Amino acid sequence: MSAKTVIVTGSSSGIGRDIARAFAARGDNVVLNGRDAGKLAAVAAELGAPERVAQVVGDIGSTATGSELVQTAVERFGRVDVLVNNAGIFGAKAFVDVTEAELDSYLDGNLKGTYRTTQAVVRQLLSQGDGGSVVNIGTVLINHALASLPASAALVSKGGVHALTTSLAAELAVHGIRVNAVAPGIIRTPLFGDGDETGSGRLALLNRIGEVSETTSAVLYLADAEFITGHILPVDGGYISGRAA
Template sequence: MSAPTTTTAATTAIVTGSSSGIGLDIARGFLAQGANVVLNGRDPERLAKAAALLGQPDRVAEVPGGTGTAATGEALVRAAVERFGRVDVLVNNAGTFAAKPFTDVTEEELDGFLTGNLKGTYLTTQAVVRQLRRQGDGGSVVNIGTVLVEHAIGGFPASAPLVTKGGVHALTVSLSAELAAEGIRVNLVAPGIIRTPLHAGSDVDAFGGLALLDRVGEVSEITDAVLYLAGAAFTTGHVLRVDGGYVTGRS
């Protein structure tokens, strides 16, 4: 992978699910490149703490709320335009993930994954694309999927989150074709096993042997991939695996 393309001071990025973990680090990465960032998370208090941790209030806006409703996407766009004048990049990071055997998944749980992963990405992207069309000079959408869509683990049953993340992969390919003529690029980062708060309390390093590089990934490595795709002007419809070679083979 080549070095990430540096954003300009005028760039404004919306990052959903950015109260902690991967989303928070993605926001940090954009700020380090001089961009403005709109943070999002369901818990207003956690979101405020994340903004304080980033420490650049003049370039950070906060919009609490779940992305599973159209109103949150519209609020994110409104905050970006009112605070910073425009939107340039959307990172659809918000989502949910948990393992559970297929026949034990309840209808309520399935609805939660559909809303948190697929519907949230779909509705937020709609709101941002409408604004990008108003601006008329293109833009970039980077979705977050998972390599488990391509290569599942028998001992880690996760059909509900995977079928919804699979929908995000399909949406990426479809929108990349539909929006290309308008200069709107749509790509996806597919993480492998990453050291995040999701694995708190567990020995995440025990999974390192699943990858050719014999380790788990770090959140900063997902950030690097997102920043690259956000600025890669001749790349669209691409699924970028950041998995240490997990899908490719075994060490």
Template sequence: MKTAIITGASTGIGKSIAKLFLDKGYNVVINSANASNLESTQKELGHADRLASVAGDISHASVGKQLVETAVSRFGKVDVVINNAGIFQPKPFLEVEEKDLDRFLEINLKGTFFNSQAAVRQMLQQGGGAIINIGTVLVDHAIDGFPATAPISSKGGVHALTRQLAAEFGRNNIRVNAIAPGIIRSPLQAKTGVADADSLAGLHLLNRIGETQDVAELALYLAESNFVTGEIINLDGGHVAGHRIS
């Protein structure tokens, strides 16, 4: 039985990933900065014998350590870490203040960095594992009219970190990949000011937006594949591949 740690798992993509991994028989440790949401999600997901939770802001390195310690103490090991916790908010470049950039770098990049560091220490002792980061297609395919330089810069760091970790620890049987979603139906859309996520379907060749289940299924594949590493996989309905002419 394998054990997975999933950050940002109280809602949206993270919650869907946690549900699928539980359904597939994994032990799961979920995290969220919102303790109340996390408690509700833990009750909703059930599987009390295979599910643990750690509330805390992932930008603090101590939270990553606590997640690994919880996984090891409850379930004996850490096979998979999914760095899903993150924030995203559009703001014109000339209006971005230092505090804005710091916030994205601390949660998106620093959180992923130090959570991965805690996991790698454990995986080296075990003889391997898998890390899956969540990036964005906007790193490689910018959109005029959607100014988000600060969060995209932090996610660009996540993409770079993914490949570097894959190179550094491949010989230790630690696989590191990233999923770069397009527009996914989740609570994040409302938080970024998008009232109708389906209105953005035209950005994708498939002319629809993605679902959180789509991300969960790719995360499961990456968790279980033993020969994929160093990849940034676009999960975007064709957003990066081409354009539609309406």
């Protein structure tokens, strides 16, 4: 297989970092993205193969960042094949206490950022004329919320990402561009921090929390699966299907 060029937003830590690692490990060209230049440079150094790794520092909430990601990919590697929309923010706060500024930050960072970055990439894919793949990162909490985790602002924005996935899958199929999403459950990332691993694990049938490598496997699968589009794949250990006890 020839190397693909993959853009991974939010790849300076957690899920995005591992996704970038996996694409680079199999020989693909990877364009990293994050807001912290130091962290991004450290990830690039870890990946090795500097001839196959590029970096774009910037917030995907800015339209300019999406354009720069595409420009960098084309200048360094000649094309774009895959976009992984991983960058985003998440937090819990009671519905009545969410400020307008906080709501805007979720909508800008999660939904609008994903929308604009995808626009920039899809324009490039259309100009190339040979299809491509977009994989969005959502959350299973859209389908099965937790009373103990009030996160309406974050979930409204991520719900929009799920809707964007199915809508674009229908619109872009005629061009051979596939659009899918991975919906993680509770995953061991810096965001999870010192959370109750045992208690959280009991929320899923497999009775544990997930690892970033398991989310990565799902992303790689959807990026390559030529006959799948419009699919939102839960990676949740059975969280939305049942409980361990």
